[in-house]
Amino acid sequence: MPTPTTFTQHIFKNISLIALSILFLPLDAFITATCLLWNFSQRFSDPPPAAPRNEPRRTVVVSSLCMAKGLLIARSFHLAGHKVIGVDFDTAHYAHSPVISSGAFSAALARYYRVATPRTDESRAKYATDMVDIIKKEGADLWICVSGVASTTEDALIKATVERETKCKVFQPDPETCDQLHEKHEFIRLVKEAGLRTPLTTLVTSREEVYEVLQQHPSTQFIVKCVELDDVSRSDMTQIPQPTPEKTEKFINSLDISPNKRWVVQEFIHGDEYCCHAVIVRGIVHAFVACPSSEMLMHYKPLPADCSLSRAMLAFVRKLVKTLEGGQLTGQLSFDFLIDPMEAKKKPESVKLFPIECNPRTHTAVILFKDQPQQLANAHLKLLEKDDHAPKDGKIAGVPAKETDIIGVAAPHVDRFTKKDYYWIGHDLVTDVAIPVSDFLMMKIGVYECLRQVSWYAVKVLTWKDATFEFWDPLPWFWLYHVYYPWMFVTSLLTGKRWSRVNTSTTRVFESY
Numbered sequence: 026m027p028t029p030t031t032f033t034q035h036i037f038k039n040i041s042l043i044a045l046s047i048l049f050l051p052l053d054a055f056i057t058a059t060c061l062l063w064n065f066s067q068r069f070s071d072p073p074p075a076a077p078r079n080e081p082r083r084t085v086v087v088s089s090l091c092m093a094k095g096l097l098i099a100r101s102f103h104l105a106g107h108k109v110i111g112v113d114f115d116t117a118h119y120a121h122s123p124v125i126s127s128g129a130f131s132a133a134l135a136r137y138y139r140v141a142t143p144r145t146d147e148s149r150a151k152y153a154t155d156m157v158d159i160i161k162k163e164g165a166d167l168w169i170c171v172s173g174v175a176s177t178t179e180d181a182l183i184k185a186t187v188e189r190e191t192k193c194k195v196f197q198p199d200p201e202t203c204d205q206l207h208e209k210h211e212f213i214r215l216v217k218e219a220g221l222r223t224p225l226t227t228l229v230t231s232r233e234e235v236y237e238v239l240q241q242h243p244s245t246q247f248i249v250k251c252v253e254l255d256d257v258s259r260s261d262m263t264q265i266p267q268p269t270p271e272k273t274e275k276f277i278n279s280l281d282i283s284p285n286k287r288w289v290v291q292e293f294i295h296g297d298e299y300c301c302h303a304v305i306v307r308g309i310v311h312a313f314v315a316c317p318s319s320e321m322l323m324h325y326k327p328l329p330a331d332c333s334l335s336r337a338m339l340a341f342v343r344k345l346v347k348t349l350e351g352g353q354l355t356g357q358l359s360f361d362f363l364i365d366p367m368e369a370k371k372k373p374e375s376v377k378l379f380p381i382e383c384n385p386r387t388h389t390a391v392i393l394f395k396d397q398p399q400q401l402a403n404a405h406l407k408l409l410e411k412d413d414h415a416p417k418d419g420k421i422a423g424v425p426a427k428e429t430d431i432i433g434v435a436a437p438h439v440d441r442f443t444k445k446d447y448y449w450i451g452h453d454l455v456t457d458v459a460i461p462v463s464d465f466l467m468m469k470i471g472v473y474e475c476l477r478q479v480s481w482y483a484v485k486v487l488t489w490k491d492a493t494f495e496f497w498d499p500l501p502w503f504w505l506y507h508v509y510y511p512w513m514f515v516t517s518l519l520t521g522k523r524w525s526r527v528n529t530s531t532t533r534v535f536e537s538y
Contacts, residue, residue, distance in 0.1 A: 035523045035537075039514040045459060046511045053503055060499040064132075083406065086160060086168040086193070088112040088180070090128025090137070093449075093492050093530045094387045095171035096501060097395060098405075102169075103133035105402035110135060110163050112156070114142040114176075124512045126532065127493070130500035136163065143179040153183040160193045169405060170197040172386040173531070178203045194408050198356035198385050202349055206358070206385040208252055209289045216380055219348045221341060224363075224379050225292035228252070230284045235277050238290045239266055246293040253286055262320070264293050294379045296363040299328070301338045302388040303359070304404045308352040312404035313339050314393045318361060321528060325447040325492070327393045337376045338362060355408055359388030389530045392447050392492045446489040451506045452529040457482035492530065505532075 085102045089095035090111040099109045111134040113126045129137045138159050141151035160168060168187065170180040181200040187193055198206070205211040210228040217223055225245065227238050238247065246264045267273040282288050298319060304312035315328045315335045328335040338360070346354050361382040394401040457478045465475040494502040510527075513534065517524060525537035 035521075036518070039518045041459070042455070043511050043514050045455070046507050049454075050507055053507060057499045057503040060496050064497055082107055083166045083409070084108045084110065084163055085405075086110045086112060086156075086163065086165045087171060088169070089114075089171035089173060090131065090134075091126030091532045092128075092171060092173070092389070094389045094391050096128045096131060096133075096493070097392050098169055098171060098387070098401070099128065099131060100133045100495065100498065101394070101398035101401045102405075104398035107402065108135045109133050110159065110165060111137040112159065113137075113139050115139040124509055127501040127505035127509050130504050132498045132500070143176060149179060149182075152179065153186055156183060157187055157190055160187060160191045165191070165193045166409060167405065168193055168195045168197075170195065170386070172197070173533075174384075174386075177207060177386045196355060196357070196405055196408060198354055198358075199350060202354065202356075203385045206383040209250065209291065209382060210252075212380075212383045215348065216345065219345050221344065222377060222379065224294050224381060227290045229282060229288050229290055232277050232280065232282050235265075235280075235282070235288075235290055239273075242292075247290045248293050249280060249288050249290050251286065251288050291381065294363040294365075294381070296365045296379065299334065299338065299362045299364060300388060300390060301335075301342065301360050301362075302357065302390040302393075303339075303342045303346075304357055304401075305342075305346055306355050306404075306407040308346055308350075308354055309407075310339065310343055310346070311407050312394065312401060313342065314390055315339075316390055316393065321526065322389065323449060323452055323528070323530065325390055325393055327445055334364065334376055337378055341378055341380065356385060357387045357391075359384045359386070359390065389492075392530075393445075395447070395490065395492075446485075447492045448485050448489050449493065449529040450486065450491045451510075452527075453482055453485060457485075505529075 083102075085107050087095055087099040087102065087109060088111075090099060090113050095111075099111055102109050111128060111131065113129065125139065128134075138155075140155035140159070141148045143149040143152040156168070159165075170177075170184075172180045178200050180195075181197050181203045184195040184197050184199070187195050197203075205215060210226055213223045213226040225242065225247075227234070229235050229238070229249075235249065246266075248262055248264055263276055265273055265276060267276060280288065297317065299315060300318035300322070301313065301315035303310050314330075315338045316325055317328075341362075342358065342360065346352075346358070360380055361384075363379040363381055364376060365379075391401075461470065461475045461478040464470045465472065491502070493505060509532065516522075517534075523537040524534045526535040527533075528535070
């Protein structure tokens, strides 16, 4: 299980990060001011983005501007010439924060709103009312739900209300589909029914059921994951059975398993992890990208669109979505896969995938479309086009689009001078500079290892792209590191609420104990 955060660590982490923000404040303020002054001067010579000829200018609502993926989609629609309305929940991911998200300051937004957070029956009703009122007021044509883990189903539930009471279309799967894809055991069942390979997965509601799985499969290694949202167990990759029965029993007994807190016991697959993000309209994939992955992905490097692994993941997505919602699913889906590296090396043309998870919402990998705003916006706008593939005579609709119709990230050799790797400069400043330097001063690592990590950070600054910073839109980047997070760390100190990790891409802080 994750190591508890001590009081000393809690104080040191928060104060250090606040101090780091203050240290870089003059430099970042200078960079931001320079960008703003240049952009202001260019307003008199450069016309604003205009919608392509023969295409209408749409009003698009984009939610979750607090996350990099929401901000990226909002910027894409703005650069494509459309009017963008931003929406965030009225509380931060970690604490009831009066500080609004960094995305609220984006130049891509024509308007910005904060809405009720759907946590109780009353707030859920208020959230639905808020969204309908905003959509009516702005005359929105499309709502792109950039949902968080806790709000995916909530957005799907109010989809019918929004589409019934307004002309706006909602880019989100149905509630039942969201629930099935989100829960690991249900997702595995759907994959099996589609005739695709899966790891052995069992839903358990008691510790006794965990022992039963181990007895039924004595030669198989498993990991256990909580079905419900649980920050403490999220990163735990402990395998069972352990080397001794006593260690196995100790680990299983430490798990809080009950009918109200369900877990899955899943076969542990040795291999490399990959993920993909797909934009789907009526069962047809219109945008797709794949990249290497990890448990908490903070660096994004796309796979070439024409490589065998990317093609295999695309084929998987196409086959699965044809079985969902009668072949008419619309939404953004992301999948996690494990690949046996030896198998992929021996037979790259027929690589086999082990799907382990699906997130029926936007994946941060969408930032890999940062250089293709027009194409990404057009992929979503397909929903507003007339449906020429309506099901007839009970047949499943949604004939897969041709590969040439799908936007993806070009292979590196096609555009080798364009930066294709993305990172968050503030996150890596801590992991690649602050922590190694601290470890060196405390004599935990040598000078060579410290310099190696610091130099690697310099390489990323010079050759990679920051996922949040844009020269034409610098305020979200500045606000994120010098207002939003510092206030969150101050709140952590004042409340005593401890955290274990920070996901800079989603602004989510994982609770500790």
